[in-house]
Amino acid sequence: MIDKPFNNKAWLFVLPVFFLVAISAIIPLMTVVNYSIQDTFGNNQYFYVGTEWYTEVLGSSRFHDALGRNLLFSGIILLIEIPLGIFIALSMPRKGFWVPVCLILMALPLLIPWNVVGTIWQVFGRADIGLLGRVLTGLGVDYNYATNWLDAWITIIVMDVWHWTSLVVLLCYSGLVAIPEAYYQAARIDGASKWKVFRYIQLPKMQRVLLIAVLLRFMDSFMIYTEPFVLTGGGPGNSTTFLSIDLVNMAIGQFDLGPAAAMSIIYFLIILLLSWVFYTVMSNFGADAPNKEVG
Amino acid sequence: MAQISLDKLAHSYVAKPQTDADFALKQIDYVWQDGGAYALLGPSGCGKTTLLNIISGLLTPSKGHIRFDDDDVTLRSPEQRNIAQVFQFPVIYDTMTVEQNLAFPLVNRGVARSEIDRRVADMLDTLDLKDKARQRARGLSADEKQKISLGRGLVRYDVNAILFDEPLTVIDPHMKWQLRTKLKQLHEQFGHTMIYVTHDQTEALTFADKVVVMYEGEVVQIGTPEELFDEPAHTFVGYFIGSPGMNVLPCEVDKNIVHMAGAKFTLNKGYADLVGKLEIGIRPEFIDVKSAAEANGAGVAIQVTAVENIGRHKIVRGTVNGYAIDVLTDEDQSIPSDAYAVFNTSRFNVYQNSHLVRAHS
Missing domain, CATH: 2.40.50.140 (Nucleic acid-binding proteins)
Structure with a gap:
């Protein structure tokens, strides 16, 4: 064994990064942690309350409901966008004139800012002046996202699918075009059906990009804020009050900094935990160590 | 197993070929004898892979016919032609084990489970992969992966021909010899018609009974290694074969x-x-x-x-x-x-x- 070199100069290389990360992440995060364990009656007078805010937030039905909505929303989004994205990517041409056309069409929604997307759909869906709203009402469908919670949910989901499925499509497409032609030729010679080509060649080769797609879509959808905010501001009732909306209401609306800070930390840890779960499960799927036996 | 005849075969990647230069493969008439070991030799871009893909059915020729024995298979797909092909880069199914990889073509063809097990076990023996049977194929080395690609062709005992498209390109030099010897041995054991594309004269001359030398889309000579050495039919053959080449x-x-x-x-x-x-x-x-x-x-x-x-x-x-x-x-x-x-x-x-x-x- 060679002894590990020991050299204090290494600190010089690490320090700039440490400094940057401290300013951009650790210090802001620590102020939030600071808020979350203290209370104030104004006048910049703070006193330590320990884990009180955490127990309060974790025990409140308001938090449970919002968390439930978030999980349901992210679940629905992943279940729709991932298969749909894969399907569209598979249907896209691999070469020829239509490739750039498809790619640009796919990239368009991604270029539109969140609040604009919200506004577009908010107007589009309005029963009095929106095209979609008028058409649906004209067809006899009782559609009103401002009063019916199901309509509000459907609108937000459609909005998100319209806005972000392209991202999944583009990621999957990049995975698909990277598969060498020989794989398809070998599969034909082996007599594989279309489904088997998908199951044993395309899906395994897309695994890496799918992992990225799932993580991005999960994190993004779990942090959804702008769309419901623009559409109904969390309504009707509390039906689209997700954690982020609740958090803003609590922190800025009610100025309850302590509970809001505690909730931020919990929110952050949940995203971290679930992302880790997704990452671990998906990167271990069918990719065990080279010499491990599989049954 | 079959004798493969090429009848006035030619191919162009251009939609409406006008001149000779438009043809990636100029007209060729030849009969590949059943059970022969052939090498297609030539520099990159000479049309050898085109010819191979036409034989395997991955490509439909623009002109002429190809027959397996008396069957005209020109318009048939690779799976209908019942051939096996080994590509330049090993193609394996990542998520399957070595065993499952070898069984795949048989499973797809609806062969009975007991028969599949027997043949796969045989093949694992032949390829010296017995101790890796239950491992995921993706963790293996390049030469082992290439053996699996080859094995997937060989488990179908009745293949008409086995085609190789520069199969040793990504294999380490010291493993090349072993794999080449293995190929020779398999050829003797199974007696399949084998067609081997390469730009390496050593590979071609050691593997094949007959070498087909191609140059700019044209077959310039077909002969035994001795014939190519003693009487090159074209100055290109003389130059390409031998080290240094003919003056x-x-x-x-x-x-x-x-x-x-x-x-x-x-x-x-x-x-x-x-x-x-x-x-x-x-x-x-x-x-x-x-x-x-x-x-x-x-x-x-x-x-x-x-x-x-x-x-x-x-x-x-x-x-x-x-x-x-x-x-x-x-x-x-x-x-x-x-x-x-x-x-x-x-x-x-x-x-x-x-x-x-x-x-x-």
Whole structure:
């Protein structure tokens, strides 16, 4: 064994990064942690309350409901966008004139800012002046996202699918075009059906990009804020009050900094935990160590 | 297993080919004998992979027909043709085990489970992969993966032919020998028709009974390794096969008298009147370097420009009356200062517009 070199100069290389990360992440995060364990009656007078805010937030039905909505929303989004994205990517041409056309069409929604997307759909869906709203009402469908919670949910989901499925499509497409032609030729010679080509060649080769797609879509959808905010501001009732909306209401609306800070930390840890779960499960799927036996 | 006949076959990647140059593969007529080991040899872009893909059915030729025995299979897909193909890069199904990889083509064809198990076990034995049977294929080394690609063809006992598209490209040099030996052995054991595409002459000459040399979309010669060495049908073949390649020098031919490199040679065979670009092809093996005294009037003075020692031989590079030639001599042959190149004139091949001309008598 060679002894590990020991050299204090290494600190010089690490320090700039440490400094940057401290300013951009650790210090802001620590102020939030600071808020979350203290209370104030104004006048910049703070006193330590320990884990009180955490127990309060974790025990409140308001938090449970919002968390439930978030999980349901992210679940629905992943279940729709991932298969749909894969399907569209598979249907896209691999070469020829239509490739750039498809790619640009796919990239368009991604270029539109969140609040604009919200506004577009908010107007589009309005029963009095929106095209979609008028058409649906004209067809006899009782559609009103401002009063019916199901309509509000459907609108937000459609909005998100319209806005972000392209991202999944583009990621999957990049995975698909990277598969060498020989794989398809070998599969034909082996007599594989279309489904088997998908199951044993395309899906395994897309695994890496799918992992990225799932993580991005999960994190993004779990942090959804702008769309419901623009559409109904969390309504009707509390039906689209997700954690982020609740958090803003609590922190800025009610100025309850302590509970809001505690909730931020919990929110952050949940995203971290679930992302880790997704990452671990998906990167271990069918990719065990080279010499491990599989049954 | 079948005899494969190519009937006026040609292919162009251009929609409406006009000139000869539009054809990636110019017209070819040939019959691949059942059970033969063939190599398709040529530089990159000469059309050998095109020809291979036409035989396997991945490509439909623009002209002509291809028959397996008496069946016209021109329009049939690869799976209907029942052939196996091994590609340049090993193709394995990542998520499957070695066993499952080998079973895949059989499962797809609905072979009974017991039969699949028996054949896969056999194949694992043949390929020396028994101890890795239950491992995921993605963790294996390149040569093991290539063996699996090969195995997926071989488990189908009834394949009409096994086609190889430069299968040893990504294999480490020391494993190449082993795999090549394995291929030979499998050929003897199973007797499949094998067609092997390569740009490496050593691979082609050691693997094949017959070598098909291609150049710019054209088959320039089909022959045994000996024929390619002794009587290259085209100057390209002479140059491409052999190391160093054949010397090709402009000449004039008058019956049995050859004027070349400012010297006159008398051959023991005669030629009809030849027109066009005439050249003599002479392999470096058939030229000697001697001192003036040894040469004793035979041969032509050679100005030696470089001597490369390549183990048991030396390559002498030099010029004869201004024409560059290579000579292959024994390792211990000394190169005199007044060197003469002595040609073995019985080994002269005469080329007219790059194609070999047969002597009259």
